[in-house]
Amino acid sequence: xxxxxxxxxxxxxxxxxxxxxxxxxxTRSMSTNSKPILYSYWSSSxxxxxxxxxxxxxxxxxxxxxxxLRTVSGHAYTDExxxxxxxxxxxxxKIDGLTLCDSVAIMHYLEETRPQPALLPLKPANRAKVxxxxxxxxxxxxxxxxxPVQELVGKDQGLxxxxxxxxxxxxxxxxxxxxxxxxxxVGDELTMADLCLVPQxxxxxxxxxxxxxxxxxxxLNQELQLLNAFKTTHPSTQPDCPPEFRNK
Numbered sequence: 001x002x003x004x005x006x007x008x009x010x011x012x013x014x015x016x017x018x019x020x021x022x023x024x025x026x027t028r029s030m031s032t033n034s035k036p037i038l039y040s041y042w043s044s045s046x047x048x049x050x051x052x053x054x055x056x057x058x059x060x061x062x063x064x065x066x067x068x069l070r071t072v073s074g075h076a077y078t079d080e081x082x083x084x085x086x087x088x089x090x091x092x093x094k095i096d097g098l099t100l101c102d103s104v105a106i107m108h109y110l111e112e113t114r115p116q117p118a119l120l121p122l123k124p125a126n127r128a129k130v131x132x133x134x135x136x137x138x139x140x141x142x143x144x145x146x147x148p149v150q151e152l153v154g155k156d157q158g159l160x161x162x163x164x165x166x167x168x169x170x171x172x173x174x175x176x177x178x179x180x181x182x183x184x185x186v187g188d189e190l191t192m193a194d195l196c197l198v199p200q201x202x203x204x205x206x207x208x209x210x211x212x213x214x215x216x217x218x219x220l221n222q223e224l225q226l227l228n229a230f231k232t233t234h235p236s237t238q239p240d241c242p243p244e245f246r247n248k
Contacts, residue, residue, distance in 0.1 A: 036061040036095035039084060041068045041076075042238035042245075045142055045199030046103040047091040051233035052195045053107050057114050065240035066090050068147050074240075104138050107192050119192045129186045133176060133193035137200045141169035145203060162207040170204065174214045181216055184224070198224050202235070 038061050040047040067075040076088045085092040085101040092101045100106045145162035153161045180186045185193035201221040
């Protein structure tokens, strides 16, 4: 059973106590009949994190493919999409009357409003370790090798640049995970850390990074990809995945 301090917020998400004209009444805080809408790009590791979280929590949603390539129709660099996401990135998630534009913020919102199955451990120390791994990936590795950075660095130096920063990040992450991992990144509970790890390993493979020095990362990646939530949301299964990459 979850401790009372964790249940308090969950209860508040179910009802709001409102006072109007002196009368007390209850309203559902997440009243909406429409499915959430996920703006996603098939190859985006950030979008994949969110797709995995939605799958684990069994949240049905509508997907709107939003390309990060200007040469593809339906790309993110339009005035219309800027109204959804001011930074014109993916993912964006419309849910509960909100529009959220960052993968980590989205995962935390889903965890706080739909806490089961949980993606954060109960123990504060383990929660902190999960957040540490999430930030190592989402702040320290992935942003340094994404498409806008690649465009700025230039085609000739892009691969070398990405390899440098992924290798640098994986060296540190391997050390952290070697001390925290059990079946998953932090002990034996599936968490947000795992949801961020697998997409980043795919990035490393895409940029031809040698994974030999990172046995813990490799083991976890292999085992996590056997889980249904990772398989069904894989980039190769997405509606905007190019035919040459489908089911690979």
